[in-house]
Amino acid sequence: MSSPYADRVLGWYAQHARDLPWRAPGVSPWAVLVSEIMLQQTPVSRVLPAYQAWLARWPTPAALAADAPGEAVRQWGRLGYPRRALRLHETATIVTKKYAGELPTTREQLLALPGIGAYTAAAVAVFVFGGRHAVLDTNVRRVLARVETGREFPGAQPSAAEYRLAESLLPQDEAVAARWSVAVMELGALTCTAAAPRCEECPVTAACAWLAAGRPAAPVRPAAQSYEGTDRQCRGRLLAVLRDSREPVTQARLDAVWPDAVQRARALDGLVADGLVDPLPDGRFALPA
């Protein structure tokens, strides 16, 4: 079984696909993984320059593994969620030692690597190696919620039913299925967007349950916690001090960027526990060596 509107989505993709660097022919599996990790919760526009700079510095997993994890955190810059940089470095080390420098090709092998979860494992297995798996990211989930379920937004986490649905829609042919997966994702990113979807440009309006129902609005969700004053903001400030310093920094330098001493200590402890910050014997702090 496969999607009755697969041809329409594939045709739309042929016309509208963005010319992104990680989609260029000849891009290495490792480079695609780097792009996928960077794209976790970070918009394409901000990833583009970071992706180019990262691969210019470390073209292969072996090159990254040969450098200190702290350098990965520094190069990560302000992309956000810097644990991703640390885990990418760990993965580079594993790939270098265990897989002789070549990214493994199956979803299960990829899933076992740090920082690679269900989505990223499927995405790399499909986009690079042509596997036939459901690729459920936020874009695909939103498209399926609307077209198939008639709801404006999907639930908080992908359900087993969602996976079954996504798998049932995959075209039989592996290569076609891979193209379908990236095409649905692109449709969600460009047309079936979270805010102000462009239904007038959509190739599958005839099949869309949400549109047929008159685009009913989802129930209002509880307001998100403000970022201002959170531990996350505090961690970000502290790590920025370390990123911007070539030398280890003193406690006083960290104290200067956050007024609340209790919260500051908690955030710093968290960064140390996460391996993002090294406390040195002399009392100073540094990115991990």
Next chain:
DNA sequence: GAAGCGTGGAC
């Protein structure tokens, strides 16, 4: 399963 984890752009 919920909560924690950064950052900046679009409204």
Next chain:
DNA sequence: TGTCCAAGCTT
């Protein structure tokens, strides 16, 4: 100087 959201993962 508010809210939402962006190719999620881990515990």
